[in-house]
Amino acid sequence: xxxxxxxxxxxxxxxxxxxxxxxxxxxxxxxxxxxxxxxxxxxxxxxxxxxxxxxxxxxxxxxxxxxxxxxxxxxxxxxxxxxxxxxxxxxxxxxxxxxxxxxxxxxxxxxxxxxxxxxxxxxxxxxxxxxxxxxxxxxxxxxxxxxxxxxxxxxxxxxxxxxxxxxxxxxxxxxxxxxxxxxxxxxxxxxxxxxxxxxxxxxxx
Numbered sequence: 471x472x473x474x475x476x477x478x479x480x481x482x483x484x485x486x487x488x489x490x491x492x493x494x495x496x497x498x499x500x501x502x503x504x505x506x507x508x509x510x511x512x513x514x515x516x517x518x519x520x521x522x523x524x525x526x527x528x529x530x531x532x533x534x535x536x537x538x539x540x541x542x543x544x545x546x547x548x549x550x551x552x553x554x555x556x557x558x559x560x561x562x563x564x565x566x567x568x569x570x571x572x573x574x575x576x577x578x579x580x581x582x583x584x585x586x587x588x589x590x591x592x593x594x595x596x597x598x599x600x601x602x603x604x605x606x607x608x609x610x611x612x613x614x615x616x617x618x619x620x621x622x623x624x625x626x627x628x629x630x631x632x633x634x635x636x637x638x639x640x641x642x643x644x645x646x647x648x649x650x651x652x653x654x655x656x657x658x659x660x661x662x663x664x665x666x667x668x669x670x671x672x673x674x675x
Contacts, residue, residue, distance in 0.1 A: 500675040502532065509666040511541070517669050518556040518653040525615045525652070528671030532610055533656075535626065535667055539597070539604040542661035544631060547597060547605060549589040551645050552653035559655070564646040565589045571639030573630060579637065589643055591624060591656075595631055603629035604665055617648045 476484050505522030508515040517523060523531065540547065551560045565586040571579050581593040597605055607626035614620065627638045645651060657663055 501673045503528075503671050503673060505531075505669045505671050507666060507668045511662045511664040513662055514655045514657040515663055515667050516556055516653065516655040517667075518552075521669060522671060523613055523653060523669075524671070525613065527673060529614070529674050530610060530612050530672040532608060532670040532672065533667055534670070535605055535607050535609070536665060537601065537604040537606065538656075538663065538665035538667060539601060540599045540658040540661050540663060542658070543599040544595045545599060545658040545661050546594055547591040547626075547663070548657050548659070549591055549609070550655050550657065551589075551651045552655070553649050554652055556653045556655075560645060560647075560649065560651075561587050562647065563587045565643065566646045567641060567643035569593070569624070569639055569641030569643075571637055573633070573635040573637040575633075575635055577635075579639070589645075591626060592628060592639075596637070597628040598631045598634070599661075600629070601664065603634070611651075611654060613651050613654065615650045615652060617650050619644055619646060619648065620651060 473483055473485055476482050506517060538547065552558055553560055563585040565588060566584050567589060568582040569580065573579065579593055579596065581590060605626060605628040607624065609622065609624045611622045612620035622643050624641050630637050656667060
């Protein structure tokens, strides 16, 4: 128990506990909080409110890819948003993205679209389908119940399917329609997606 002078009450002496004083201090913001991990080999890796997505607590989400690959050689790593909590997939041809990278031979690789029905995180047939030559990196997503044209970014490193070269890529993308983005799934063209994807939430500052 402590005694203190209350400046909001003419300096009158009052008594409280240490915890009572601490409870008056506003909670900190801007923390990056681990929320979920999906490490199962499956057709999709979905992240919804059951995994911790909550627009009232977090404004952005970091997805960390730790050794991710497609089961079938030549399949691409893809992303699809949901306008709700995992039921209504957004597949209209309004995914817009521009991605640029370079391999170990100095060859520049680009892929882009102004009207795709899905977000291609890797270039067509570009990433090797192998646990020993898998993909690493991160994707930042803005998932929110406020309809807007939110921007998202990616930084991914993988081994090229055709040449076995190391490749690094950076990019920016949007779902170019005014709609809520409340959940997301990562998947491939046709096969299972393997490896770990971890999700972190960035608290409001």
